[in-house]
Amino acid sequence: MGRKEEIFHFLQTTKESYSAQEVAEKFQLDRTNVSRYLNELYKEKKIEKGNGKPIKYRIPSILHNYPFRRLIGADGSLKVAVQQAQAAILYPPRGLHTLILGKTGTGKSLFAECMYEYAKDSKVIRENAPFITFNCADYSQNPQLLYGHIFGIKKGAFTGADIDRPGLLEKCDHGILFLDEIHRLPHEGQEMLFTFIDKGEFRRLGETESLRKASVQIIGATTEIPESFLLETFTRRIPMTITLPPLKDRRMEERYELIEYFLIQESKRLNETVYVDRRALSALLLYHTSANIGQLQRDLKLACAKAFLNYKSLQIQYLHITQMDLPVHVQKGLLDTKEFREKMNKLIGSDQEIFKFHERKNMEETVEREDSFSLYDVIERKLHNLHQDGRSEAEIQKEILVDINQYFNQYLDQLPVSNVNEVVNEYIWGVTERIYQFAEQELKRTFSKKMKFAFALHLQGTIDRIRQNSAIYHPNLNEIRKKYSMEFKISIEIAQMIEQELNVEIPLDEIGYITMFLVSDVEENMYHQEQLVGIIVMMHGKSTATSMLQTVQELLGVQQGKALDMPLSMEVGEMYERVKNAVKNMNHSKGILFLVDMGSLSSFGNLIFEETGVRTRTISMTSTPVVMEAVRKASLGRSLDDIYQSCLQLFDYQSSTIKSRGKSLKKAIITACFTGEGVALKLKAKLKSLIGNRDIELLSLQFLNRQAFTEKIAQITEQYDILAIVGTVHFQYDDIPFYSAIDIFHLQHCSQSWQLRKMVDFRFHGQVLQVFSLQFLSR
Template sequence: MKRIDLILMKLKEKKDLDSSGISASEIAEELNISRANASNDLNKLVSEGKAIKSKGKPTLFMAVDEENVPPDISVINKFSEVNPSLYSAVEQAKAAILYPPNGMNILLLGETGVGKSTFAGLIYKYAIEMKVKSEESPFITFNCADYANNPQLLLGQLFGVKKGAYTGADFDKVGLIEKADGGILFLDEVHRLPAEGQEMFFTFMDRGVYRRLGETDSERSANVLIITATTEDPNAALLKTFTRRIPMVITIPALRNRGMEERFNLIKQFLLEESGRLGRSITVSINSIKAFLSYNCENNIGQLKSDIQLACAKAYADFLSNKKDAIKINSLDLPSYIREGLYKEVEHRQLWNKLIDINKRYFIFDKDEDREIFEENATDDNIYEMLDLRTNELKARGIKGVKLEEEIERDIEDYFKKYISKVDMSNIKNIIEKDVMNVIEEVIHFCEEELEINLDKKINYGLAVHISNSIDRIRRNKKIVNPKLSSIREEHRKEFNVAVDALKIIDRAIDVNMPIDEAGFIAMFLSYNYGSLKYKQNDVLVIVIAHGVSTATSMADAVNSLLGTKNVVGINAPIEEKPENILGKTIDYIKKNEIKSDILFLVDMGSLTTFGQEIENTFNIKTRTIPLVSTLHALEATRKSMMGYSLDEIYRETLEVNSLYEENALEHKQEKEEKRLAIVTVCTTGEGGAKTLKKLLERNLTFDKKLLDIVPINLVGKESIYERIEKLSIKYEIICFVSPFELEVQSPQFMLDQIIDGQSTSGMQKIIDVEETYLKMEDTLENTLENSDGRTVLKHIKKFIKNIEEELKTNISTNILIGITLHIAAMIDMSIEKKTIIEFEGKDKYIKDNLNLYKIVKNAFMPINTKYSINASEEEICCLMNFFNPRI
């Protein structure tokens, strides 16, 4: 039985004893649960109408007699709560539905997309809830604009047609009024109804009778409530005799007049609906939410819903194609007209902060939760990405000049603190390329000699990671901009001059061109006063509070032992002990140890999350609280505390503890997945010759430039050519080489003279066609296979086909390649599900006639059998043989 049901049962017991009620504290004590949980469930019972509560202190709760329990809150009332600007419209609609004897006809006014159809549907649901209409009563929707060009057909749709009424009327046809008998007929775009139709309608609304087109001798009757809607001025677009029959006119306001909080509720609703359709949660960045809140949505709610659906569809497509590991919407994925919302209406910032937690980066919308959840995630880009994003954000908020420089300077300072403290020193050489690490060590040694200093070990490692990021950025043709370059050069002249010389070492060794801006960043590392980060006794105290007999103290002991400190304290919260007692222990500890410093509380759940506020009120001490504590959080918080970080800095850094690893893993995965094809051309005649050869190949070969690059490299000496090829293979899958001499490589090679005279063009084109086909098949398999990974399956299929081609000394066409790939992939997928494929007719004779091919195919397929624990039957081997030797 659920806790809330136990509480309701206890309330009923007290009511049977003629009790005047029971307090939340008494319920908590009798059921041995926390007061917070008891209070929460009691108030939920009150909202559901199953309990009532008294005014005054203490608040007493009493069960309500079941026969007097009011019905659940109406769907239209719930709608009104989250859309307060429609309160009057809702009240008008309720009055129209409840008006005796059969309700009032309604005219809805509003711009395109404001939600008139949705509102009409809510009215219908309200009529059923209030038992004005039965649950079986029809709700018919008809858009008059669909038949506006054929008035006769339009009227026939509405009123029905008698056989022979006009040419082509070969049988009697039931109209929508007849179908809607006993229910509601909603006519959208009613201004497109011709004058004749409006006259027929006001007769029906007056008397409840109508005739089918072509009927003259009889009348039909129906009980139908009419709801109409129009985007036009009814006085200009409709007959006065028609509008007089519709006493209830309701105006639905445009989205721009409905307030940001309402718009936020709509965005949440639409995203939760899309989560339900996709069957998965949807992660949306805070900036995307801000953009949706403020962009110019001319076509109102209809456009907002459509734009959200399109954003979700794109994110879903990226997820299916493995471009993203979740259905995630970032602001950069949105069309420019939506992103413009980020740069509008700066005065909304306070309201944004009210609606969404500005310190978070993502919302997670999940249909199972039926609410939005914050994701504890923040990007950990290097300083260049951070400065790009930060500068754009500040400019969008109208911050410029000296104020902009001050903000950027603060961000740069935070960056150095973060880098100096977060690097895992034991793994530094594993995360940086060997040749890059060598030049970094040379640079550090040079700087120490020139400045006559010994860099602190953490400065040393922070600088290493930074230079590695800088080199990588230059290699990817991204700019490096240092907004504080001028002031750094003035304030740290000696360090800056040494940093400029250090850039020359990097340029020479790595063959890159580092901009002068980078010298500013290196100078900051060289001049940074690391002593300011040394441990300051009890600067920020970390207190872990967790449920369990020894959970918190065990975690605190582990962290103190690992870091050689006593800067984290554990306070256990046994399950059976009341939260008030745990709070009392915490207060006693602070009093006894005369704690005056700021405190970061790391707690696991429940009422423990409220302790920080209580401590602030009692001791006037600044606190922050992070729920869902783990040892990793405690380690990070304590380490930052030892280094003298402020409470807010420790709070922000600890919240980011998981993102360092998640973002790096995602980035590695994306780089792996975005590997492109390449033809590498080696030239000895300089850059001009390399470019000429590239143009020749582009002219003579057909290929998709989105998938394949022609990469020219100059021969600087045979000794270094293989190092260059190795580096290229990190970014590219090299499918062949063009060179004036033989290279010691595994990929196919073409001689330079053969390319120039055209002898090798067809052979190279064949390779391109095959590799492009494989690349495209990868996406196909990823989206179609249900039981296996498409990328892995394709790798084994490629090897299988290559082995067959080598044995048969042949090259198969791309069409057959596609067929084999799909066939084997399906075979593997079905084998995993223990399904069998179709039998092969005449199997024995076919094997006997093609015994050599049978052996080749069977042997080549053995690795796939082993990999996927399957045993391909003779029938399946014959099916594969047929691709290489089709039966006539």
């Protein structure tokens, strides 16, 4: 939705008048541009001007009472339906009975409500006239009750009919009766209804003599197609038939408006701004909805719920919907991106990566929480993901232990122990030494200095969390307690030592983490690789993937890997089915790594995981060295995550040498986020603490529009030698390295200055500048 449409939408939601300056301040836009938008809307007769100074604009008063404006598409795909509905209401003397046709979820009930509101606004019925909704399907198995509800019941008509009961026709006199699923009326009930439609007369169930009269406009709704024999009689006897189109037949602009409307509703409920990344929005715009608007609303609610869960449980700063938050049938919409790319780019632009949806008012910014020690994040993210997958507690415990062991192994390998005193509080280190002296004595086991160092960092982070009243939660405390009873008992005593030494109260869940430090060496080799990770190379072209994989296999002397070529004439859906079948025929217990070149192939990994449960990772823009690295590591029995990280590190290493931008230019690192300067400034502060006294400028930028951001960087490169871009949204400019904000925020205290000294290793005087990725250096 463009700025002009946003302003028009804002004016539609209020009866107030606004000047160009007020609108500009509301949207934080330039007044000149806002004035132009308002005048264009005025020329299009969508808004009206006031006569005073300053000139104020508003929606014409007649439109404020126009009920059909509630309907998205009232001037588009629903225009004919709205005109028919207006004619049905206004037709003298009391309107036309109407049948609304449409598939499930097309908005038939809402449309009927709009007809009722229009009838009141048009003075066809009085302001307090009744509007009653009745679903015929609810009583289709009990015809007597169905007739009784609609037409009323005479006392004694059947056993249990102890009193006279008026029906809906009497209760709805001088109003509108909406009969949903009207085709479910049995034949006898249809004849009774048609008698009323023709003559305005009816009898209660059980009456034989007197006729009753009522002035009621009938609006029926059905999901049956017009040609259905069930509707043949209805379409012949009911004069007005209105058809509501399915969502797939509506314009993409209207679908975007529906998405926007539903997300703003969720934003109001959650009192949070909802951010949606481009791929997620693309999927929502393109996927097939069997239940139309109703399904779109349900899928958006589900996506918001998942994003909100991540936002709360994982302490993510923003409520951010990504592709992975969408159900798999929604993600499949990405398979049609190529076909609709031009239309989508015209609608949402080609350079915007993040879209913001919120109630039209100022909202508080969420305060970011930074953790001192990333082990907690590892546990919380893994726990969430495994619960999402429906894993059992035993499986969850096993996987989390494996991840923690891998984490410890990588973490301990990179710790520069000689610099303990630079990064760990001296008193904390003393407490750690006493703790491990006690543990070694009790457990008859020795621990390496690196293990002690890791625990000291953990303890330092734990104390910070406790003093900040941050929760500490261990997902498998009982399992740890049972499996490692001796270590757990020792950990309780260690907790008491910590409480005495540091004057804090250690929660029970923290004892689980202490236990894991004591048993990490024991668990180190418990889970060995028995099977190999599957490697699938997928590329566009008749033999591109096959040729690349064969080259790698010949060089390495192995047969590991499978190549799938996608000729340019092949449909994306057909290729997806080929890949899915290939995965099913592979030994995929250790997961699958997809190495792809570009485009829709990049989406297959997530879709395969959602549909089959097979763990997947995907690397795009694959080259022969990356395929070689993946096949080599897979042949050695390395884990999926290990191979994936290794390939990413190779990418970073290949792009590590960049051109010197001149001797006289000052060095700089750009920090960027899509919500303004908040996170960028936090990144700036984080990086400042890492680079210390180095003569490097830190520049904070906003990333909302890719083109504008690109132009801004182009300007900056005239004045600065850009070493790197660090941000929340991936962005590549020329050969300047990009680093994720998550990597920066999650750097361990022990290695911040050490890693940065290696991350930015440059030679002045016009020689080669090298920027190494954080992942590569942590290998």
